[in-house]
Amino acid sequence: MTLALFSLRRSLRRRLLGWLLIATAIIGMVALVDTWQEAVNTANTVSDRVLAGSALAIAERVVVAEDGSLEVDIPYVALEMLTSAAQDRVFYRVDGPPGTFITGYQSLPVVTQRPGEAAAFEDATFRGEPIRVGALQRSASTGISSVPFVVTVAETTIARRQLAQAILLRSAARLLVMIAGAAVIVWIAVTISLRPLNRLGAAIAERNPDDLQPIREEVPREVEGLVETVNSFMVRLSSALEALRHFTGNASHQLRTPLAVIRTQLALVSRAGTLEEAREAAAKSDAAVARAERVLAQFLTLARLNAAASGEAGALAPVDLLRLSQDVTADHVPAAAAAGIDLGFEGEGSARVAGEPLLLGELVKNLIDNAIAYAGHGAEVTVKVEEKAGAVLLSVTDDGPGIAPERRAEVMRRFVRGAREKAFGSGLGLPIVEEIAMLHGAAVTLDDGAVNRKTNRYGLKVSVRFPPVGAVAPGETPLSGAGG
Numbered sequence: 001m002t003l004a005l006f007s008l009r010r011s012l013r014r015r016l017l018g019w020l021l022i023a024t025a026i027i028g029m030v031a032l033v034d035t036w037q038e039a040v041n042t043a044n045t046v047s048d049r050v051l052a053g054s055a056l057a058i059a060e061r062v063v064v065a066e067d068g069s070l071e072v073d074i075p076y077v078a079l080e081m082l083t084s085a086a087q088d089r090v091f092y093r094v095d096g097p098p099g100t101f102i103t104g105y106q107s108l109p110v111v112t113q114r115p116g117e118a119a120a121f122e123d124a125t126f127r128g129e130p131i132r133v134g135a136l137q138r139s140a141s142t143g144i145s146s147v148p149f150v151v152t153v154a155e156t157t158i159a160r161r162q163l164a165q166a167i168l169l170r171s172a173a174r175l176l177v178m179i180a181g182a183a184v185i186v187w188i189a190v191t192i193s194l195r196p197l198n199r200l201g202a203a204i205a206e207r208n209p210d211d212l213q214p215i216r217e218e219v220p221r222e223v224e225g226l227v228e229t230v231n232s233f234m235v236r237l238s239s240a241l242e243a244l245r246h247f248t249g250n251a252s253h254q255l256r257t258p259l260a261v262i263r264t265q266l267a268l269v270s271r272a273g274t275l276e277e278a279r280e281a282a283a284k285s286d287a288a289v290a291r292a293e294r295v296l297a298q299f300l301t302l303a304r305l306n307a308a309a310s311g312e313a314g315a316l317a318p319v320d321l322l323r324l325s326q327d328v329t330a331d332h333v334p335a336a337a338a339a340g341i342d343l344g345f346e347g348e349g350s351a352r353v354a355g356e357p358l359l360l361g362e363l364v365k366n367l368i369d370n371a372i373a374y375a376g377h378g379a380e381v382t383v384k385v386e387e388k389a390g391a392v393l394l395s396v397t398d399d400g401p402g403i404a405p406e407r408r409a410e411v412m413r414r415f416v417r418g419a420r421e422k423a424f425g426s427g428l429g430l431p432i433v434e435e436i437a438m439l440h441g442a443a444v445t446l447d448d449g450a451v452n453r454k455t456n457r458y459g460l461k462v463s464v465r466f467p468p469v470g471a472v473a474p475g476e477t478p479l480s481g482a483g484g
């Protein structure tokens with residue numbers, strides 16, 4: 001049974017056949033029951049007429065004797081009319097006025113006739129055999145008075161049963177042939193109908209693995225939806241592949257540049273005439289190693305982001321973003337001081353968000369890195385975390401050159417950098433910030449920053465607005481007082 005169901009589920013053809021067979025079997029059963037009833041009725045009508053004929057023949061021989069009693073001279077021909085059919089046996093009885101039996105089989109059941117009814121028929125049993133009984137009510141007349149009598153004729157039902165059975169068998173055979181025919185037709189029809197699908201399958205199988213062109217095969221209308229879905233999936237796949245190719249190209253370029261520098265500087269070291277020259281080359285290659293490290297760190301962050309986005313990193317946990325940002329800011333103070341930048345932090349208490357601490361740390365780090373790298377010597381940079389109506393707002397504001405409003409959308413794209421940047425970078429910082437924010441349900445905006453007193457121009461303010469805790473993923477347990 002399980003096996004049959006299993007194969008039903010797997011084969012469209014078997015499934016269709018199964019449905020057809022079940023449906024025709026049910027309809028067929030109903031039809032057969034109806035045919036059987038009809039056949040029995042027909043057989044009964046035919047032989048009831050013969051029964052009535054025999055009873056009438058007998059009734060005509062009933063006469064009133066001189067003493068007023070009834071007499072009957074059974075015409076055996078009348079009974080032979082019946083016996084000629086099959087192996088059936090015939091019985092009869094004649095009764096006079098109520099209570100008087102005249103002749104025949106006294107134990108033969110009588111048919112209770114409704115008043116005024118001349119003839120009646122009934123199924124009964126006699127000597128353990130099923131019989132059909134017919135009764136005819138008449139009266140014999142003496143001229144003065146009339147004496148009522150009933151002629152009862154019965155017959156075993158072998159012939160009529162055989163007739164009904166023959167009719168039923170024929171119908172059943174016809175039905176079976178019909179079902180078998182329909183099954184063959186369905187089998188062939190399904191085979192033919194599935195051909196376009198096979199062609200479609202073959203066309204896809206023949207394709208080059210990187211051929212992501214939409215499928216143009218002619219398919220039945222029912223399959224068009226599937227093909228459209230596959231096509232739109234291929235479009236998405238090809239744009240994802242394109243993005244991946246683009247990324248790989250850019251990424252290898254990003255790594256090759258510092259490696260080429262390292263190699264050149266190492267060659268210089270080996271050829272250096274003085275210790276001074278060697279030191280200089282070594283310092284340059286050290287800086288290049290730092291760049292390569294930076295690029296790799298950004299890639300690692302992206303990989304971690306991918307894992308987190310696909311759910312491998314587990315659910316977000318409560319994180320005190322204020323403490324975290326404060327710590328990251330503190331870590332960057334020496335670097336900021338070295339670049340002549342005044343890096344400060346604003347914010348008190350705690351500000352909890354649902355998040356992944358390592359990624360949130362990367363987010364803050366990238367923003368502070370940018371401010372240190374691009375705000376310029378003497379700039380002032382403020383990292384601020386505040387809680388407003390449950391939402392947590394993180395901002396990094398500087399009074400450096402800023403980013404022109406029309407370029408702000410552009411710098412959010414991977415590998416996009418300012419044209420004249422002297423500081424090393426891979427153009428991944430802001431996209432990483434945005435992706436981490438998105439993962440936390442937060443939104444990033446770039447605005448004018450603090451006004452620079454010397455140049456009178458605005459710097460840059462990057463804000464990240466985190467939704468109130470508990471609103472990140474519906475259904476997540478609201479964060480308790482623990483953590484931070």
Ligand SMILES: Nc1ncnc2c1ncn2[C@@H]1O[C@H](COP(=O)(O)OP(=O)(O)OP(=O)(O)O)[C@@H](O)[C@H]1O
Nearest residue numbers: 370371374402411417418425426427428429430460
């Ligand atoms: N605070 C800022 N002030 C001025 N320009 C900025 C600032 N932050 C970013 N930018 C501009 O936006 C560009 C993109 O920044 P992003 O952080 O995405 O990449 P990157 O800093 O060049 O490289 P990476 O961060 O991956 O090392 C920078 O190259 C710079 O031109």
Ligand SMILES: [Mg+2]
Nearest residue numbers: 370425429430
């Ligand atoms: Mg950056």
